[in-house]
Amino acid sequence: MTSTPARPLRADAERTVRTILEAAERVLNRNPSASMEEIASAAGVARTTVHRRFATREALVTTMKSWASTQLASAVDEARFETAPPLVALYQATANALQVKLSWGFSMNSALAASSESDEIMGGVVASCDRLFARLQKAGVLRADVDLIWVRRVYYALLHEVAQSSDPDETDTDTLATQVVDTLLRGVGSPNAQL
Template sequence: MGEMPVRPLRADAERSVRAVLEAAERVLAEDPGASMEQIAAAAGVARTTIHRRFANRQSLIEALALSAARQLAQAVDDGRPDTAPPLVAMHRITANVLQVKGAWAFALGLPADPDSEAAVLQQDIDRRCVAVLQRAQDEKVIDAAADLEWVRRVYYALIGESLRGGADGSGTQGSDPDGADPDALAARIIDTLLRGAGPRAGGG
């Protein structure tokens, strides 16, 4: 009976950490120099709570970067890169990644220490991406002579530009339906990656 409170307390602690990380993303995206106190206030937790969970501002920022990297890795994994048909996997992964990158832009833009878990996760994401592209190449969806590392870099750049367009151009989200829909945006990214801007067969 004495163990009853343990689970709710742990769940509550996890919730407060999640609230702090979400607040840190919002606050630091607007003001990268924001203090722990400002983040605590935005998260709706006491200053003592944030200091109990994170030794200092740097440890909070490292936790934020790692949390975002894990979510990005999960977004890739959820697209079933090893088992789904390559085009299906590419579409799902792209839509998932757009959502995570859109929500955690500040955290994912932080430079990762080369030995950190976040950096290792990013390397694994890169490898999995090339593996999906390899499967697409094997199925003749991508040209046999294509340099897959270059294709991966172009793919990442397309995702980055898509997110920048939605963030900067306030009109993009409202006037362009693709800007608000990860699935439509993912379809456009994959289409551009695989077919470029050249004329379509039959003029359409």
């Protein structure tokens, strides 16, 4: 027996799913125990519409996590890690990642959903970051003796802390990105690193 691949959603159905995901992010970010009915109300759709798209709350949260991971991967790709000067790519990736993390905070930090899809997407993001940090080290921006995995962990911790402590509606991601990059490089940067 062969399985038929899932058909792509029509444009209107795709918009509805995105509306539900965005509403769920807002609602669950404020109240993690909010009901599917509250999410439907915030999305401006009937509860049955939410249940038609997401059979369970867990399915909704899993989809939210995958959606947010995809947004983060796209944001990182837009920083052109492979071709932009390494410091420019680091700054742009930081600003882009903060924008996603601030917009999709519940989804990015949800331990409620196990998703091999989001894990795979995030594995690609980690690999891209590792390549960027290797480029930064080769360019002399990071000291030669610094453990790059440790640098990535510190960088992720900085991103996480900034995203957790910032109000998404009142935040200038460019200023925050500058603070993150400055903090990272002054801690592990070579003395001649220029910002």
